[in-house]
Amino acid sequence: xxxxxxxxxxxxxxxxxxxxxxxxxxxxxxxxxxxxxxxxxxxxxxxxxxxxxxxxxxxxxxxxxxxxxxxxxxxxxxxxxxxxxxxxxxxxxxxxxxxxxxxxxxxxxxxxxxxxxxxxxxxxxxxxxxxxxxxxxxxxxxxxxxxxxxxxxxxxxxxxxxxxxxxxxxxxxxxxxxxxxxxxxxxxxxxxxxxxxxxxxxxxxxxxxxxxxxxxxxxxxxxxxxxxxxxxxxxxxxxxxxxxxxxxxxxxxxxxxxxxxxxxxxxxxxxxxxxxxxxxxxxxxxxxxxxxxxxxxxxxxxxxxxxxxxxxxxxxxxxxxxxxxxxxxxxxxxxxxxxxxxxxxxxxxxxxxxxxxxxxxxxxxxxxxxxxxxxxxxxxxxxxxxxxxxxxxxxxxxxxxxxxxxxxxxxxxxxxxxxxxxxxxxxxxxxxxxxxxxxx
Amino acid sequence: xxxxxxxxxxxxxxxxxxxxxxxxxxxxxxxxxxxxxxxxxxxxxxxxxxxxxxxxxxxxxxxxxxxxxxxxxxxxxxxxxxxxxxxxxxxxxxxxxxxxxxxxxxxxxxxxxxxxxxxxxxxxxxxxxxxxxxxxxxxxxxxxxxxxxxxxxxxxxxxxxxxxxxxxxxxxxxxxxxxxxxxxxxxxxxxxxxxxxxxxxxxxxxxxxxxxxxxxxxxxxxxxxxxxxxxxxxxxxxxxxxxxxxxxxxxxxxxxxxxxxxxxxxxxxxxxxxxxxxxxxxxxxxxxxxxxxxxxxxxxxxxxxxxxxxxx
Numbered sequence: 001x002x003x004x005x006x007x008x009x010x011x012x013x014x015x016x017x018x019x020x021x022x023x024x025x026x027x028x029x030x031x032x033x034x035x036x037x038x039x040x041x042x043x044x045x046x047x048x049x050x051x052x053x054x055x056x057x058x059x060x061x062x063x064x065x066x067x068x069x070x071x072x073x074x075x076x077x078x079x080x081x082x083x084x085x086x087x088x089x090x091x092x093x094x095x096x097x098x099x100x101x102x103x104x105x106x107x108x109x110x111x112x113x114x115x116x117x118x119x120x121x122x123x124x125x126x127x128x129x130x131x132x133x134x135x136x137x138x139x140x141x142x143x144x145x146x147x148x149x150x151x152x153x154x155x156x157x158x159x160x161x162x163x164x165x166x167x168x169x170x171x172x173x174x175x176x177x178x179x180x181x182x183x184x185x186x187x188x189x190x191x192x193x194x195x196x197x198x199x200x201x202x203x204x205x206x207x208x209x210x211x212x213x214x215x216x217x218x219x220x221x222x223x224x225x226x227x228x229x230x231x232x233x234x235x236x237x238x239x240x241x242x243x244x245x246x247x248x249x250x251x252x253x254x255x256x257x258x259x260x261x262x263x264x265x266x267x268x269x270x271x272x273x274x275x276x277x278x279x280x281x282x283x284x285x286x287x288x289x290x291x292x293x294x295x296x297x298x299x300x301x302x303x304x305x306x307x308x309x310x311x312x313x314x315x316x317x318x319x320x321x322x323x324x325x326x327x328x329x330x331x332x333x334x335x336x337x338x339x340x341x342x343x344x345x346x347x348x349x350x351x352x353x354x355x356x357x358x359x360x361x362x363x364x365x366x367x368x369x370x371x372x373x374x375x376x377x378x379x380x381x382x383x384x385x386x387x388x389x390x391x392x393x394x395x396x397x398x399x400x401x402x403x404x405x406x407x408x409x410x411x412x413x414x415x416x417x418x419x420x421x422x423x424x425x426x427x428x429x430x431x432x433x434x435x436x437x438x439x440x
Numbered sequence: 441x442x443x444x445x446x447x448x449x450x451x452x453x454x455x456x457x458x459x460x461x462x463x464x465x466x467x468x469x470x471x472x473x474x475x476x477x478x479x480x481x482x483x484x485x486x487x488x489x490x491x492x493x494x495x496x497x498x499x500x501x502x503x504x505x506x507x508x509x510x511x512x513x514x515x516x517x518x519x520x521x522x523x524x525x526x527x528x529x530x531x532x533x534x535x536x537x538x539x540x541x542x543x544x545x546x547x548x549x550x551x552x553x554x555x556x557x558x559x560x561x562x563x564x565x566x567x568x569x570x571x572x573x574x575x576x577x578x579x580x581x582x583x584x585x586x587x588x589x590x591x592x593x594x595x596x597x598x599x600x601x602x603x604x605x606x607x608x609x610x611x612x613x614x615x616x617x618x619x620x621x622x623x624x625x626x627x628x629x630x631x632x633x634x635x636x637x638x639x640x641x642x643x644x645x646x647x648x649x650x651x652x653x654x655x656x657x658x659x660x661x662x663x664x665x666x667x668x669x670x671x672x673x674x675x676x677x678x679x680x681x682x683x684x685x686x687x688x689x690x691x692x693x694x695x696x697x698x699x700x701x702x703x704x705x706x707x708x709x710x711x712x713x714x715x716x717x718x719x720x721x722x723x724x725x726x727x728x729x730x731x732x733x734x735x736x737x738x739x740x741x742x743x744x745x746x747x748x749x750x751x752x
Contacts, residue, residue, distance in 0.1 A: 270589040272588075274591070275583050275590070403717075413697070420609040420610075422700060423700075
């Protein structure tokens with residue numbers, strides 16, 4: 001339920017950190033021996049829990065507020081959150097793993113999609129099935145209010161043995177945040193739900209001509225933002241649905257890369273590889289659109305652009321598409337306070353918790369549909385905020401195989417070569433696909 | 441309890457007291473040494489021995505390590521990216537040694553000629569100043585300077601009618617750009633060493649050569665350079681060792697190893713293997729390779745120095 005994607009960095013090295021997250025638990029495997037292998041009834045139901053999350057003091061405030069709320073219901077369980085202000089998930093996971101190796105074993109770790117399968121495959125997590133069965137009523141009430149895809153994906157991608165290791169929390173999709181002032185100044189109407197890549201280009205050219213502003217910064221750093229929306233709206237992805245075969249050399253992928261390259265060539269994007277700061281340029285009226293998830297709303301608040309922004313779905317070519325990444329909340333097998341940890345996870349599933357977290361400025365879309373549609377989520381947010389939860393209906397999980405870090409590196413290397421023109425597009429993507437296929 | 445001191449003759453007591461004093465001195469010595477020794481054991485020797493052991497294991501940091509024999513070492517021979525990383529690193533190190541030694545020497549000669557003491561101090565400080573800035577700040581600074589859209593270089597290239605290359609996106613330019621940034625950042629150190637070396641050249645030799653009719657060029661090649669050869673040798677060894685371990689700027693500026701892996705260096709590669717791919721055993725094997733290569737090249741430099749370094 002926490003910030004899966006902090007402002008600016010989001011899921012960029014998610015794959016790497018996935019691994020890293022797991023790494024957070026190197027020694028945990030040894031420590032795991034002292035935990036039970038599953039089932040409720042293990043460990044104390046009270047005491048102080050330690051929770052590790054990705055974030056800094058800003059998130060710490062939100063967490064503390066959340067814990068205070070939790071303590072009103074469960075005063076005997078204290079929670080101490082340790083934020084790791086890592087620049088990405090890989091660094092986060094490395095740090096956590098080092099800490100565990102040093103004997104600092106947390107009870108709960110926030111794990112983004114990119115790390116969920118890896119963590120689960122290493123035998124470090126407690127199977128939650130007995131707990132889910134024991135508290136079936138509360139669990140069912142939660143999942144009745146959650147998009148069924150989220151549950152299905154968590155079971156499919158967050159486990160390698162059919163057991164359940166995560167409670168899915170908030171998620172993020174990708175839409176476009178449009179600077180309404182710039183659109184108005186350039187005489188471009190805000191797009192509807194079915195705008196196409198060509199509509200996008202036309203709007204960009206007109207904005208460039210009338211105002212000199214860039215349309216959208218494209219890049220090769222963060223697959224969640226820079227790559228996946230283009231592929232998914234063209235009916236393809238980097239891997240197949242089972243995440244065991246590369247599809248990055250498809251004609252659709254090449255078409256997407258060619259289109260993105262043309263945006264750079266036409267001057268609709270600053271050249272990638274630089275220091276272009278999207279939010280600040282957006283606030284200065286030098287950028288018409290920003291790609292982002294819910295965390296970008298936090299950016300909009302920071303740069304005071306909420307009232308001058310409209311969120312729309314990504315332009316389509318073959319159909320709607322958006323990557324989806326979500327928080328998974330596991331209990332470490334080595335935890336000595338499993339029951340208390342489960343009590344917290346169970347509480348996180350309640351509507352009160354979800355509502356409270358949305359109110360205090362969470363950086364994810366609440367998993368509960370009722371909360372995502374409520375004022376707790378839409379207040380002080382740009383118009384069109386409902387597009388963010390809507391995108392999960394046509395979204396695709398961000399591919400996150402066990403070898404995620406290496407796969408991501410191969411993919412982004414190919415994307416870089418394709419969109420910067422250092423290699424012909426098809427050649428660059430084929431080379432990348434060959435490399436990543438060798439890793440799967 | 442009462443103790444009775446044994447009777448000792450003066451002749452026997454003196455050596456005993458001396459031994460005790462020596463032992464006390466020994467302990468004091470060890471006590472003074474212990475902080476450095478402890479740090480050495482914990483941060484240098486310990487990890488080094490651990491790397492040797494880990495190089496024979498497969499370990500992903502998440503599950504128990506398994507013995508892999510020489511598997512990690514044989515894998516290195518069929519790893520094309522490692523070859524690429526080694527090639528990039530050698531290019532970087534060679535360029536770094538040549539440009540630092542030549543540049544540092546030329547700057548030192550120029551500053552040594554400056555007559556004004558104030559100007560001399562100013563130039564020395566200005567040249568050395570970048571060296572005290574952290575690599576992270578330097579890397580970010582240069583990312584701004586070489587930004588393909590808003591960078592100063594891009595702006596002036598545009599003004600004179602040229603299109604600036606993609607400094608960090610073009611495989612042909614990424615490594616040279618990093619070499620240039622490294623030179624800007626660390627030349628001050630080499631310059632200071634060269635300046636110090638230059639100032640130790642005996643002036644009577646220079647005067648004697650001048651009296652004998654030697655031209656300034658002859659004095660430079662036949663007096664200054666030979667007398668400075670130990671300094672030049674020291675600078676080249678230190679620069680090579682530092683350059684071979686280059687990591688910070690490449691990791692910050694081109695975190696994925698640059699376009700077409702053009703900036704992957706060997707230390708960056710072992711970091712990627714160890715902390716991104718979690719192949720800790722393999723990364724340890726690569727680290728041993730780095731150690732062996734650096735030792736071999738340094739030994740080669742020492743061996744070669746006998747032919748050109750002037751020993752007084």
